[in-house]
Structure formats: structure tokens, C-alpha cells
Amino acid sequence: MTSIPLDYEILRLIWWALLGILLIGFAIMGGRDLGVGALLPFAARSDQERRQLLNLIGPTWEGNQVWLVLGGGAIFAAFPPLYAVSFSGFYLAMIVILLALILRPVGFKFRGKIKDPRWRAAWDWALFIGGFVPSLIFGVAVGNVLLGAPFALDDTMRIFYSGNFFMLLTPFALLCGLVSLGMIVTQGAAVITGRTNGLLADRARFYGTLSALATIVLFAIAGLWVAFGLDGHVITSVVNTSAPINPLSKSVELVRGGWLANYSAHPWTIAAPVLGFLGMAGAFVGLQRRLGVPTLLASSVGIFGIIATAGVSLFPFLLPSSTSLSSGLTLWDASSSHLTLFIMLLVTVVFLPIILLYTAWVFRVMRGPVTAESLEKNPNAY
Template identity: 60%
Template structure:
């Protein structure tokens, strides 16, 4: 261990930050794909318009979904206890997400194979489900992180989840799901405003502005609800940042206002929720002013700020336990070994820039508007 240049506590903090970056990368990159699919029935009226919308995201969705794979891989390798609890406890929710995500490639590939309007309508709605359902469930999952999840460990540190799918659908969690849907619809509308023109672009700007205002209002409502009515979790005493990964070697209590303590200790952090609300409102203004790129950047800032707001509120917790608070997972006691985290950091330092470079190259190649005439000239269009 003495040969590793970074101490265990520092590596744990770095991986907590990297996990946040990967989640933000997924929400910003694949988020506009989900948002565009969610808006598909509302912004496109004719078959040609629907093809235009589909071809905005059809060439890039696979590359964007790499961020989801990276995030899942990071949880698996850096925080295996979190992976074990969440991917087993949320199994049915994960299954719904996977089914919805599978509908996307099938819809893209099959929709235009048959000229029958009924056939195409079925796949259009499948694409809508593939956007709306993951957006909703991801938000519900984030809400349950704040509320705490019913799980505990046995004497052999095997996680035991005691909840069910419908137990996750509490009012606050559903509110978080609506924040996620509105947020990604706002983001998808920004991309449509950049890549389309005419009636589709006009409808996207109008609906995106409405979604942006809804994002700001719902996010603010969730913050007020959290501050006034939802207890948080706090560690009794202190945790050793370089201690062993044993989630049962601590005491945790549920306390009113615990999720606000990091903001009270560091007043500058109130900038994050302010940017979440402000970025969404700026996005609405930019969409109304027909400044599509500015709107997309503002929605990206809003998304990143909303995710960071929750991450900072629950820090250092990764997943609190509502039934056995002492079993709650934190970044200090749920990580992989010192050596594993260091090797993963080296691999990430090598491959993450490659992901960023090829993503930038793809969007550079695919720059420009998508229209009916371009679809007719391109045999590879959907």
C-alpha cells in the first residue's frame, strides 16, 4: 500500500466525484435522447416530421448510452456494496428500465421497414415509452436515495432488501420522477431546437419552455419539501476515511434537517440549487428567444446542478437504509480496496479522454440541421 501515491481516503473521494461526473455525463448526453423520445408524439404530427425527430437522435443514441455503461461499471468496481444492494433491491425497477431501453434500438430499426401507418405508429409509441419510462424511474430512484431504502446486512455482510417495487413509488419519489421527466424533456427540446427547423422546431421550443418552467417549479417544491418535512441521516461520531470497508462498523441516526447540514456548513453551496432553478429558467427564456444553443447549454447547467444538489445534500452517504440506519452505505465504508481504486483511476485517466474525443468527433461530423430533404437523400436515415 505504501507504493500507491494516493491515500485511501483521497481515492475514495476521487471516485465519489467521478461517479457524480459519470451520472452527469449520462444525464446530459443520453438525457437529450430520452427527452426527444418523450416529446416525439407532441412535436411531430406527420410521418415526415416524426422521421426528422427520430433522425436527430438515431445516429448518436448508442454512443451516448456509453455513459450509462460507464456509470454502472464504476458502481460495480468502485462501490461493490452499493451495486449489490441497488441492483438486487431495485431489480424490478431495473428490469422496467432495461425493457424500455431495449425498445429504442428495436423502434429505430423496425419503424421504417413497413409503410403501414399503424405499424409506424406502434413503434413511435414504443420510442416514447423508451424515453419516458427510464426518465421517470431514474428520478424515482434518486428520490428514494434521499428517503432511504429498506435493506440491511446479515452477519456475513450479505445485503437483504425488504421492500418492493410499489413501495418505491412514494409521493416524494414520484415528485422526483416528474422533475426528471420535465428536466430531460427540456433538454431534449433544446437539442430539437438546434437540429430541426420549421414547425418541429417551433413546437419543440414552445414545449421545451413549458418543461423548463416545470423543472424549476418542481425542483424548488422538492427542495422545500425536503427541508421542511423529510428527515435525513447522520453518522454518530466520525468515520475514518482510510478505514476498512465495513458498513456495519458505525452508528447512524435519522434526524430532521440532516440533509441540510452540508449547506449550512458551507453557505457557498447554495449556488448549486440556485443554478438548478436559474439554469432551467434561462433555458426557457432562450428557447422563447430562439437561441437554441444557449438554451441547450443552460439546460445542461441545470441538469448538472440538480444532480450535484442531491449529491452534496446526502454526502457522505451513497444509499441510506430506512430500516437499519447503521447499515447505510457511505463512500468511506462501501468502496473497493485501495489498490483496486488506484488501478481503476489509471484506467479511467486513459479511456475517459478517448470517450470524450470520439464523442466530440461524432457530433462534429453530424453537425447541421435534420430536415425532410436530407432524409430523402440519405439511404442510411431511419
């Protein structure tokens, strides 16, 4: 291992940051599509307007799923215990998300096959579910991470999960779900108002300003809840940041407001929630003033700040346990080996820039407004 140029602690930190970047990338890029889908039955009132929204996200939504796939792959390869616990314990919740996401490609392909208004309306609502449900449940999942998942590890590292799907739907978790839904709807509204016109853009602007304002308020309430009404997990034993994985080697205590400890120890981390508030406030102003790209950039900054706030608050925890505190998984005791993380980093350094360049090229090609006239000129439009 001494031949690896980066030590184990640094590699673990790099992969913690990369995992956060991948998840934020999906929230920003995939949030464009999810947000438009969640607004589909409300912002668009006619078949033509709904076709505009479908063709707004239709050419790019599949590529945006790359971020979700990469995030899942990073968890699987870089943090195997986290993958094992989360994908087994949250299995039903993930099935619900996947079933909702499956409605999107089916809806895109089948909606236009029959001109019956009832047929198309049914698929419009299916596409709405495909945007609304994942946006909500992803936030609920983050809320449950902050609460701690009901699992325990025995001496042989076997997992014992004692929860169920309905236990995930607690008030705090649902609040986090609403924060997630609000920021995703704001992202979708920013996309619609930037690339459409007329009444369609005006309606999206109206719903977007409401969602941006709601996100700011709900994010503030969630922060107060974390500070004064939630017990955070705090490691009380000495941590060896370069030791082999062994979650049971530490001791953990619950402390009221413990999730705020990192902000006291490292004041610069307060930038994360500040960006969350400022980004959503900027999106609110941008929607009000009918700004295009600046609104989308502000909304993306808000998403970055909100998700980064959760990551900074949890650090170094990846998935705390609510039933066996010492079983909680952290960055230091749930990662892959030194060599595995290094090889993965080399692969990432090569392929991540390619993905970024390709994504930038696709959005450059697909830029421009989507109007009724542009649909008539495109025989391949949805």
C-alpha cells in the first residue's frame, strides 16, 4: 500500500466528496426533468402546451439519469457496507422510486400513440407521478438518514434491519421530503420559464415562485428542528481515519443538536446552508423578474447548498443507526480498501470529464426555446 501516492484518509475524503458531487449532479440535472414532470398537469393546460413540456425534457432526460447510476455505482464500489444496509433496508422505498421513474419512458413513448384526450391525460398524470414521487421520496430518505436507520450489525458484520416502509414516513422525514420537492419543482419551473413563452411560461413562473418561497421556509424549519428538536450522533471514541473498516470499533452518543457540531468546529461550512437560502432566494427573484439562465443557475446553487448542508451536518456519518448507535456507518469505517479507492479514482479522473463534456455538448445542441412552431417543424417531436 505504501506505493499508492495518496494515503487512505485522503482517498476516503475524496470519495466522500465525489459521492456528494454525483448526488448533487443528479439533483440538479435530473431535477430539471423531475420538476417539469411534477408541473406538467398544472403549468400546461392544453395538449399543445403539454407536448411543449415533453419535448423540453424528452431529448435529454435519459442522459441525466447517468448521475443517478454513477451515484449508485459509487456507493456500491466505494462504500459496500452502506450499499448493503441502504439497499436492503430501504428496499421498498427504492422499488417505489424505480416504479415511478419507469413511468417516464413509458409515458414519453405511449402518450402520443393515440389521440384520445383521456388516453393522453392518463399518461400526463403518469408522467406527473414519475416526477413527483421520486422528488418527495429522495428527500424522505435524507430525513431518515438524519434520524438514523433501524439496523444493527453483529460481530460477523451481518445486518439486522428492523424497520419497514411506513416507519420511514415520520413528520421530520416528510418535512425533508417537502424541502426536496420544493427545490426540484423550482428547478423545473426555471427550465420551463427559460425555454417557453406565453401563458405556459407565466403559469410555470407562478408555481415556481411559490415553490421557491416554500423551499426557503421549509428549509429554515428543518434547520430549526435539527438544532433544537433532533438528537445528533456524535462519536465519543478515538477515530483512526486510516484503519481498516470495522463499524463496531467506535462508541457513539446521542446529543441534542449534535448534527450542528461540524459548523462550530469548522465555521466555513456555514457556507452550505447560506448557499441554500441565497440560491432559492435568487431563483425566487429571477422568476419574478423573468430572468432566464440566471434563474436556473440560482436554483442550481440552492440545490447544491441544501444537499451540501445535509452532507456537512452528517459528516463523517454515512448512515447512522437508530437502534444500535455503534453500528452506524461512517466514512472511516465503511469504505472499500485503499487500493480499490485509488483504482476507482483513476477511472473517475478519466471518465468523469468525458461525461461532463458530452453533457455540455448535448445541452448546447438542444438549446433554444420550445414553442408550438418548433414542434410543427419537427416530425420527430413527441
